[in-house]
Amino acid sequence: MRLDVSIAQKTYRLADGGARRLFDNFTLRLEAGTIAALLGPSGCGKSSLLRMIAGLDRDFSGAIDRPAGRISMAFQEPRLLAWRNVEDNLRLVAPELSQDELKALLAAFELDGRGQDYPGQLSLGLARRAALARAFAVKPDLLLLDEPFASLDRGLHERLRDKLSERIAGRAMTVIVATHDIEDALRLADRIFFIGGAPARILNRFDIAAPREARSPLMPQLRAQAQQIQDEATAEAVARPVTS
């Protein structure tokens, strides 16, 4: 049971009628239960990759074998229904959720008492938490997170990351986090894929052996290691562009 991505070709049609090759012979394998991070600059194709893995974009050649089970995703924007309150937004995707489970889920993302609020009444940070709670509501086997902390201030970003880290640890599932932030990748993932180049490819990877909850003291060291790998990978990508 593993996720097997092999994209022969994915082109992105530009507004002016041209086309940009986004992926060319791209492969990614993930054993079930792996928490992986896709780390790369904005616009390198991470979101497109997640959309293809999620099955939302089938306009490519190649194949993606997903393990059986439910897929869930937190999009870059919260994408809540503005005309349904937070509880109903969760129930919409997971009607089987009991009242107690719902309460527990909201509490896990510090949304206690906000269940009756409408998305328009929530700050961006709260809306993101609601979207994450929704992603977990379906008890996914494969969870995709697309820049889950984009445009949040630093304090909120870190608190939400801790919440997420706890939730991920609490349940056996495969997780892919797309992020441009090396810190997020180091805190959340067991394995980091450095993505870059055009067409995008995996430049390198970095496995983190230390358990998530024990990483805080190791962070300076991990950061230095990851940074070095990233710099080397980026330098290589610039020096040796793939011609297609």
Next chain:
Amino acid sequence: MSRFLSLCLFVVIWQVAAMTLGAHYLVGPDATLAAIHREIRSGDMMFAFGVTLARSLAGFSLGMLVGSALGLALGRSQALDRLIDPWLVIALNTPALVVIIYAYIWVGLTETAVLAAVTLNKIPTTAITLREGARALDSRLDDMAALFVLPRWRRWRHVVAPQLAPYFAASARGGLAMVWKIVLVVEILGRPNGVGFKMGLAFQQFDLPLLQAYVAPFVALMIAIESVVLRPAERSASWWRRHAP
């Protein structure tokens, strides 16, 4: 409340104008009320009203249904839109009168022809409004619904319908007023009953109070429907917008 005052002011202006111009040109509210009273007493009013209302509602409902379905299909499929859009423009610019005449010629002077004529006149405007609604549907929410594999009905009810509600309400508000005017023309041309028929009669006899007796209650009814049914419906369809910070 300001709406009520505005209506009162209208009645006052009407009365003053009628008194200035004289009963040969404009019948005032008082004479209209007297004529209404007469028609109600004779029983003609209720029957004519019922017939016209039934025709209006049937045409309105069918027109909304077919027009909405067409509009949604056009908004979702560009190929279909390219094919049908010119036809819609033709339909929009074909006078209602012509459609009515054709309906009578092809179907005969029957209720089916009435329904066909009214419905055909209502479809293009509804289709155009709902097409805009379908085009404005948020594809990001479509993705969300697809990702969480929402069943068709739940997707429609919770994701799509609330986005379309304002367009549907706008189309209903504009449509009801349009439909009843068309029904009057249909009746005046080829029906032996209904408000339109009565108005034709009033015109032949130059009976202005009779004409007014049938216009005023219908307009009053439309205002009532508008303020008791349609406006609250529109407001409740977009109530969640008021929750925005």
